[in-house]
Each structure stands twice: as structure tokens, then as C-alpha cells.
Amino acid sequence: MRLAPLTLVCVLTAARALAQQAHPSILSVDSVAESDVTVSQGGGSIADGNHLTNIYFDSLVTADFGRGFQAMVRPQIQRLTSSEWNKQIWIADLRWERPGAVAFRIEGGYIPSPIGLANLNYRPQLNPTIALPAELFTSLPSLEPRGPRVNLMGGIYPLGTQATVSAKHWDARAAVIDTSPMRIRRVFGGPYPPFFSGNPPRFANVIVGGGITPFVGFRVGAAVARGGWMKAGESPTTTSTRDATLVSIESELAFRHTSLASEWTRDALETSLGTRVASGWYVQGAQTLTPRWFVAARIEKINTMLPVIDGAEQDFKASEQTVGFRLTPELTLRVSHRLREPFGGSSYLHTGAVSIVWYRRWM
Numbered sequence: 469m470r471l472a473p474l475t476l477v478c479v480l481t482a483a484r485a486l487a488q489q490a491h492p493s494i495l496s497v498d499s500v501a502e503s504d505v506t507v508s509q510g511g512g513s514i515a516d517g518n519h520l521t522n523i524y525f526d527s528l529v530t531a532d533f534g535r536g537f538q539a540m541v542r543p544q545i546q547r548l549t550s551s552e553w554n555k556q557i558w559i560a561d562l563r564w565e566r567p568g569a570v571a572f573r574i575e576g577g578y579i580p581s582p583i584g585l586a587n588l589n590y591r592p593q594l595n596p597t598i599a600l601p602a603e604l605f606t607s608l609p610s611l612e613p614r615g616p617r618v619n620l621m622g623g624i625y626p627l628g629t630q631a632t633v634s635a636k637h638w639d640a641r642a643a644v645i646d647t648s649p650m651r652i653r654r655v656f657g658g659p660y661p662p663f664f665s666g667n668p669p670r671f672a673n674v675i676v677g678g679g680i681t682p683f684v685g686f687r688v689g690a691a692v693a694r695g696g697w698m699k700a701g702e703s704p705t706t707t708s709t710r711d712a713t714l715v716s717i718e719s720e721l722a723f724r725h726t727s728l729a730s731e732w733t734r735d736a737l738e739t740s741l742g743t744r745v746a747s748g749w750y751v752q753g754a755q756t757l758t759p760r761w762f763v764a765a766r767i768e769k770i771n772t773m774l775p776v777i778d779g780a781e782q783d784f785k786a787s788e789q790t791v792g793f794r795l796t797p798e799l800t801l802r803v804s805h806r807l808r809e810p811f812g813g814s815s816y817l818h819t820g821a822v823s824i825v826w827y828r829r830w831m
Contacts, residue, residue: 497830499527502592504802504823506549520549524592528559536565542625557655558590558625569635576629578655582643582675583691584621585718585731586750593827596727596754596764597790598804603733603748608772609782609811611737611744612710615703616668618650620748620770621716621733626653626673639689640678646670648697649714650735671696671709677716685722690715697737705740712737725756746772748784764790772811785809785816800825 502524526544533539542559561577581587586601588594603620610617628645647653651668677691697712718731734747748770756762770784790804806819 493831496530500593500827501525502825506821509818523547538563571634573632584716592825597788598821598823601750612703612739622652638680643675649693669699688719690717710738728753744773760794762792782811784811
């Protein structure tokens with residue numbers, strides 16, 4: 469942290485020198501910072517609830533070495549609502565690209581998630597609402613008796629390698645990663661357990677996916693992941709590694725001042741009680757009303773099976789409505805209301821939140 473100001477000065481100085489020489493910038497840097505306060509319902513109303521504060525900061529640095537080679541790194545610092553500080557590196561990869569009518573890219577390291585659309589909302593300036601899609605950080609009830617809990621699809625930046633081929637109307641990719649897409653693995657984290665701060669065991673997962681783009685602004689894609697999700701010994705009933713299959717279907721549509729996105733995910737997990745299934749979906753949209761004002765909303769649902777009672781199910785439901793105002797090109801203020809019915813719940817809980825987001829591209 470003490471070196472950050474000096475590093476920033478050096479980066480900015482280098483950028484100005486390159487601009488004066490009319491050469492393309494070797495480095496590109498963009499930063500985002502966000503702070504939000506959430507008031508959860510308590511005592512029958514939001515006014516009586518708990519106030520939770522979150523602080524987030526990250527920067528994405530890209531270096532272009534020429535001949536198609538690039539390096540990317542994205543450090544992140546976050547103050548959680550538990551008052552603990554989480555310091556991570558989400559992306560640290562080296563990639564090579566060949567442009568053309570059929571473009572090709574291969575990359576390796578800590579890469580962006582090869583499956584799922586929800587991870588694209590993780591940076592605050594890209595998220596139309598304040599809360600993230602529930603599938604990223606809402607744990608499912610344990611699908612294995614006394615076993616580890618998983619997410620429908622975790623917010624992951626796994627260690628692995630990926631190859632992507634794309635053309636004007638289609639794209640395809642294949643990846644091998646060291647993490648189950650349903651379990652979060654961090655660069656800085658101890659061994660598993662403990663559940664909240666430790667990392668799970670490493671699993672080899674293979675992912676293939678692709679999409680079609682009939683016209684600019686509309687895309688439909690899908691991906692399938694297969695690999696281990698739980699190792700022997702993580703549960704008293706588990707004597708061998710259990711595998712899981714994850715399927716994700718996504719779509720995006722943008723026209724005029726409207727953007728829509730949706731995703732459906734299905735997990736099929738091997739357990740000591742047979743194959744257990746969890747699935748979920750979300751739909752979100754944003755509408756720009758004026759150059760400064762916009763509105764956004766998301767509705768979502770997750771369905772899962774209970775580990776012991778055969779056929780018993782539980783649902784998670786949520787919706788969020790957001791109003792945003794762009795104070796300046798770099799500052800955005802958001803206010804939102806969220807309804808949430810947790811697993812095992814019988815009624816919706818109300819949550820109010822306000823956030824301010826600062827975003828700037830330095831070069």
C-alpha cells in the first residue's frame with residue numbers, strides 16, 4: 469500500500485511520455501472503487517435492522533508486449549461486512565492473440581472464469597445493481613451429509629489454461645482449471661478448512677463452451693464443466709473423489725438504451741445418496757433514462773435438494789430494484805431495494821442499500 473502512490477506516478481509519467489512520442493501505450497490501467505451500506509430488515513422493518521458496510525477496490529493492469537503477447541493482473545482489496553479485509557489477486561495471466569476473420573487466443577495463469585455470465589458483474593462499474601447475482605456467493609444447503617457447502621456457480625478466477633476461437637457470428641472455447649466452478653478458491657487463502665477463509669482441495673475440471681451472435685448486440689451461449697467437486701475425507705460418508713457436471717446457458721441483448729442479460733445453471737453432483745441436482749436462473753436489465761439517470765432490476769431463483777430426505781427441495785428467491793444517478797463521468801450513485809427469501813424461509817426479507825462507485829481509466 470505504501471508503494472501504491474509512487475507506482476501510480478511512474479505509470480502516469482510513462483503514459484504521458486509515450487503519448488508525446490505518438491506511440492501506442494504499452495500499459496493500460498483502469499481502477500474502480502466502491503462503498504456501499506446495506507440495511508437489513510430487523511424487528512419487522514428496515515429502520516430497526518443492521519447496518520453493514522462494504523468497501524471494494526481493484527485495478528486491472530494490462531501490458532502489451534507486441535507480437536500478440538499480453539499480460540494482465542488484477543489485484544483487489546475488500547473490506548467485508550464482517551469488518552475483515554480480504555486481499556486477493558483475481559487475474560494474473562499471460563495470453564497470446566492472433567487477430568483476423570477467425571481470431572485465436574490462448575492464455576494461462578489465473579484466468580477469468582471460463583463458464584458463466586454472472587462473474588462479469590463482479591466489478592462494480594459493470595454491475596447494474598448493488599447486490600451481485602445470488603448464485604455467486606449464496607451457499608446451497610449441504611448436498612452431502614456433513615459435507616462441504618457449495619455455490620450454484622462460484623465467483624472464481626481459477627488457475628488454468630484456456631483456448632478461444634472467435635469469428636463475427638460465433639465463438640468457442642475449451643479450458644482446464646484446478647477448481648470446481650461451484651467452490652471458491654483464492655490465491656491468498658489457507659488450506660480447507662476453515663470453510664470461510666480456507667481453500668478447498670484442487671480438482672481438475674474440463675470446460676467447453678461457445679456461443680452465437682446473430683447480430684450485433686445479441687448473443688446466446690452455453691458451457692459445460694465436468695470434474696471433481698469433493699475429495700475423499702471431506703465428509704464421513706465420502707471414501708473417493710466425487711465428480712459433478714455443471715451446465716450453463718446465457719443470453720445478452722442490447723438495443724438503444726436498454727441492456728438485458730439472463731442465465732440458467734444446473735449442477736448435478738455425485739454424492740453418497742446418489743446424484744443430487746441444484747438449478748437456478750436470473751434475469752436482469754438496465755434502462756438509461758437520461759444521460760445521468762438509469763434504472764435496473766434483477767429477479768432470481770435457486771432450487772436445490774436436501775441431503776437426507778429424498779425428494780425434499782428448498783428454494784431461494786430474490787429480486788432487486790435499483791435507481792442510479794451519474795454524478796460525474798467517474799462517480800455513480802445507486803440506491804436499491806431488495807427482497808430475499810432464503811433457503812428454508814417462508815417470507816421475504818426487505819433490504820435497502822446505497823452505494824457510490826468511482827471508476828477511471830488511466831491510459
